[in-house]
Amino acid sequence: MSETRHNWTKEEILDIYNQPLMELLYQAASVHREYHDPNTVQVSTLLSIKTGGCPEDCGYCPQAARYHTDIQGNDLMTVPHVKAQALRAKAAGSSRVCMGAAWRNVKDGPEFDQVLEMVRTINKLDMEVCCTLGMVTENQAQRLAEAGLYAYNHNLDTSEEYYKEVISTRGYEDRLETIGNVRKTNVTVCSGGIIGMGEKVEDRAGMLVALSTLNPQPESVPINALVAVEGTPMEEQEPVEIWDMIRMVATARIVMPQTQVRLSAGRTQMSREGQAMCFFAGANSIFAGDKLLTTPNPDVNEDMAMFEKLGLIPQKPFVKKAQPESVEAEFSKFDQTGENPRWTRPGHTIERNEVAKQKAKESKAV
Numbered sequence: 001m002s003e004t005r006h007n008w009t010k011e012e013i014l015d016i017y018n019q020p021l022m023e024l025l026y027q028a029a030s031v032h033r034e035y036h037d038p039n040t041v042q043v044s045t046l047l048s049i050k051t052g053g054c055p056e057d058c059g060y061c062p063q064a065a066r067y068h069t070d071i072q073g074n075d076l077m078t079v080p081h082v083k084a085q086a087l088r089a090k091a092a093g094s095s096r097v098c099m100g101a102a103w104r105n106v107k108d109g110p111e112f113d114q115v116l117e118m119v120r121t122i123n124k125l126d127m128e129v130c131c132t133l134g135m136v137t138e139n140q141a142q143r144l145a146e147a148g149l150y151a152y153n154h155n156l157d158t159s160e161e162y163y164k165e166v167i168s169t170r171g172y173e174d175r176l177e178t179i180g181n182v183r184k185t186n187v188t189v190c191s192g193g194i195i196g197m198g199e200k201v202e203d204r205a206g207m208l209v210a211l212s213t214l215n216p217q218p219e220s221v222p223i224n225a226l227v228a229v230e231g232t233p234m235e236e237q238e239p240v241e242i243w244d245m246i247r248m249v250a251t252a253r254i255v256m257p258q259t260q261v262r263l264s265a266g267r268t269q270m271s272r273e274g275q276a277m278c279f280f281a282g283a284n285s286i287f288a289g290d291k292l293l294t295t296p297n298p299d300v301n302e303d304m305a306m307f308e309k310l311g312l313i314p315q316k317p318f319v320k321k322a323q324p325e326s327v328e329a330e331f332s333k334f335d336q337t338g339e340n341p342r343w344t345r346p347g348h349t350i351e352r353n354e355v356a357k358q359k360a361k362e363s364k365a366v
């Protein structure tokens, strides 16, 4: 078995990423087979339970209130609505539901209690439940764990160096702190990033260093290709080449052999052949459903047709880890109010974010 190392350096990762493609593919596919069934792919459904109006300034995100995009915002979904969506996802072959809320951080109160109820409800449907709700304190992570959460997603997005060009409203260390808070529970960690935001290959390697040197490494790592949305500061970014995506997936697979590497946003821009190469390179998870929070994604039937062509089988739930038990709200052993989050705000602005904000203001004024 190849060992799982936690001391990868940027130079080593760059050497892996930049080697001739056929060599990279061969190495990645070999590592993949040591730890995973190459014909099984985990299918997750991403559900936006609260859309838009986010106070953060992530330069790629159409849900940031400060940019002017066509996003239709909505308040927090009801529990029965979420249950109905989860049942639909299950019937279509998903083993996991990932619920996303456009929040800076979780706030204790009725909305968080509602999310906890959603977690209990989906766990009882025998599906893996994941949440992506922004920053969480240790107490909130514990309450999510108690409700039966299987995974928590909090992406690093890019390298620590390039991060400052993408987001100014919170720091890299805040992200790592949330991941650390989740790690103190039995909830698995899902954390990855986005390529195609104007970063260098060194930044891609830097992000993989940050992820692979976590101990334990994240159980799941989504690799997204930027979907450049009009109205965001990144609207003019060129689409990511499939070769970059394949290299990124293969490198992630080699440095994090046990992790589920998830082919995430940007699949609508990829051919089936391109996606097949990503699966060969070690991707073993996808997001299903025609929307990824707010950006387009292939239709479920298209994905199932692709699976059939490639002989891929959707992974059953709880193959990697047992189903968590759900504790009902009245039996919770944690405080209803967690400690107050103390998140840093780096004192800098990002020029292209300011330009997008100004453009949004002007178009609203017309």
Ligand code: SF4
Residues within 6 Å of the ligand: 054, 055, 056, 057, 058, 061, 062, 063, 064, 101, 102, 103, 104, 134
């Ligand atoms: S990525 Fe998340 S935190 Fe950032 S602006 Fe979008 S919804 Fe808000």
